[in-house]
Amino acid sequence: MPDIFITDSEEKDSPAPTPSVFPEPKTATQRERLTGHTHNPLASYSYFPDNVTFENREKEEKIILLLRRHPVTNLTWIMVGALMLLAPVILTVFPFLSFLPARFQFVAVLGWYMVSFAFVLEKFVVWYYDIFIITNERVLDIDFYNLIYKEVTDASLDKIQDVTYSVGGVGRAIFNYGDVLIQTAAELENLRFQAIPWPDKVAKILQDIRMEEKKAKD
Amino acid sequence: METIPLIGISIWLIIKIFVVIALVIYLVFAVVVVRQVQLMTETLKVGFEAPIKLFAYAHLVFAIVVLLAALLIL
Structure with missing residues (x-):
């Protein structure tokens, strides 16, 4: 008697794929349509930026967000x-x-x-190179205090414990920029992204990436 | 009036020497700026590296021009 009602065990055991909470663009067209994506190299907020790379970047590491201090700070x-x-x-x-x-x-x-x-x-130059980068693996804070001193700090996403953002003051409320504080379990306890545009969106993106990372590990 | 007694050297010559020394030190700073911009463009590439390098070199050329002006004009 042929097996009619027996399904493939591999299909039965594999769970349904969890939909991604993170809209990572697969094609250039999708990337162009993302809100916050820009070709402006002087932009303070660039979502999935093009043609951006940094030292010590891993091969598979994708840059999700590139941030600078809001232009009004200049x-x-x-x-x-x-x-x-x-x-x-x-x-x-x-x-x-x-x-x-x-x-x-x-x-x-x-x-x-x-x-x-x-x-x-x-x-x-100090404004241009004082950059915050969020990738799919870590967050980086490149501080260029003056022309002869730079400091690069990074923290893995799985070390992030808490993300807090704040917008205080008349200028910041009008131009919608503020600070994002990232508390980590790393040696450097806090990373502070100062005076960045749309700190609420940045906090949301960090939350989404962390959820994505957690699901990938589970 | 402009000559220092006993030494017999013009005070403006002494001032010129100090100005030239200061400009030479500034020239060294301008070279350091060019070097730092080079290092930073190697650290981070975003797409605006060429203009920034151009500004750094323009600053260096400006420093050289001012030094030459001080040597020749003062």
Whole structure:
């Protein structure tokens, strides 16, 4: 008698696949349609960014989110830089350097512009390279305090114990940026992502990734 | 008036020497900036590396120009 009502044991034993809570894009088209995905290399919030890589990245490691401090945090140094560039114009009204020979005044103004350029360059580069990266394996905090000192901190996703975000102050409420505090079981207890856009979305993404990681392990 | 008695050297010459020394030290700083930007672009690639390197080199060239101006004009 043929077996009619006997199903394949392999099919019977395997559980139904758990739907992913994380909408990882499989194709370039899907990636383009994701909210927060951008081609702007100066963006402060980039979801599944293109053409981004970093030192010590694993082969299979995927970058999910790239974050920087909100652009509005740069307003102060931009205004200071603009004032510095305009400062020599004041000399035509208030000749502070009139005690110097003309050739010294010329070199002094050149030197002032050189220092102003260095100031703007340093502030921009520090903002540009002060980055937070969330991958499918870990979170990284690359701090570039000045032009000669950098600090890279990373924590595996399975070490994350708690994620807290905060948005405080008028400016932060208007422009919707804040801090995300990640408490870990690693040697460095806390990672703080400061002044990042949409901290609520970042916290949600971290939660989704951690759930995904937990399901993959179970 | 502009010459220091006993030594017989112009005060502006002394100031020029100090300015040139300061600009040489600044030039070293500009070279360090270029090197640091190179290291950072190797650490992290996001897609804006070329302009940043250009700004760093432009700053270095600017420092060289100011040093030359100080040597030749002062």
